[in-house]
Amino acid sequence: MTSPTIMNREQLLELAALDAYGLLDEFEAELYTRSFHHAPAAVQDEIIRFQSELAADPTLLPQEEPPAELRQRVLQAVSRAIERQHSELAPLATIGRRRETSDNYVDSRYVFRPAALWRAAAFILAGAVAVMAYFWSQSNEYARDLARLALSNLTSEELKQKLRPDYEEFVSNPTVVARVMRPLVNNFPGSATVFVDGTTDQAFVLIMGLPVTAGEYELRVTHADGTSEMLRQFASIGPVNGLRFENLAKATLAVTAVWEVIDASGAVVLRST
């Protein structure tokens, strides 16, 4: 039985301009893409051709050309971004010595064993049938990508490459506290876990199933005193995203801090419990 939400050729063509200009909202854009993939090849070719003509058409645009010096600025900006990403993915020099944990970082309401989490995650990832049953129940193509990863023999290595080489070591450290971030809206496909090491002032945020959009997300922390701090703006790069932080303030590392992921429209999509 065909899903009633799949668009036909006429509907696809009617909305092709809006899709090309990025004027469909997130859910409409996902429906449009899903419908596109269901369409016959000839219809897909027609849409691709039409949208490329629209995109390349300067008719509705100003005629100004960019200044010559902008080229170097752009290339430098990209080069800096590349360098920044490489430095963030560099392995830690040290996990840090074990110290007595203070009440700021340990609270029986929030603590669970990260090592157990990863053993459970490994079991889930290794359980092909269980993973497929869970992810295929979600109508989210990125969750399906994760299912694909889970089914491959390279799961662990791919995850390490997507996140950081020493993520297992970091999150398995007994001094690390894990905080779960849950969706605020039903059927939102993403979730996240914040791993905080108060002894080294470092944190690692593992985000799964966050929709990939052209807009950027924000990771924000609200401290116990009500002040907020935007830690990072980032783009979802796929079913698994990892963010690493160093030299965080104690107020940010405290269990009383509230972590949130905010989407490009300003809506809070994930929040720590």
Next chain:
Amino acid sequence: MSQQDWTLMQRVAADDEAAVEELYARFSSLVFKVARQLMPSRAEAEDAVQEVFVRLWQTADRYDPRRAKLVTWVMLIARRHLIDRLRRQAVRPSESSFETEWTGPSNHEPGPDRAPQDAERNTRLMQRIAELPELQRIVIERSYLQGYTLREVSEQLGAPLGTIKSALSRGLVRLRERAKTDWAG
């Protein structure tokens, strides 16, 4: 499917800076034009272009040539980023009345940093927009030029979402037809 375009984006995703240069050479003109259209000043448009190409690098591995040609992808990323930037800066006028006239952002006004022929072209474009049927005009101004989503425009105007989508589609088609006649003449 363009193998060359896919290969180019794979190289960009692999941090190949020569590939980024190639991407810039091909698309900087179009990206700058759309930035100039949406940003309130030339300086902001230039800053936005830098951000767009960083964004293109960040998202390079997501380009799927089976879904769209590279120009479509580049312009979609550019427009989405520019709209996000507009929203963060909250530079859009807070129009809520159907009857309220929007005079356009400052870059549609003739200015000292605009070539005379460009200012004339922009003025004619705004005149063409003003000649559209009322609903099409307002929807194009608010969504295409100001970055409101279609749902937001639907709520602002109290009109069904399907009506807004049709108005935008028809308005853009009519605008392109008239603009092409103008520039060909």
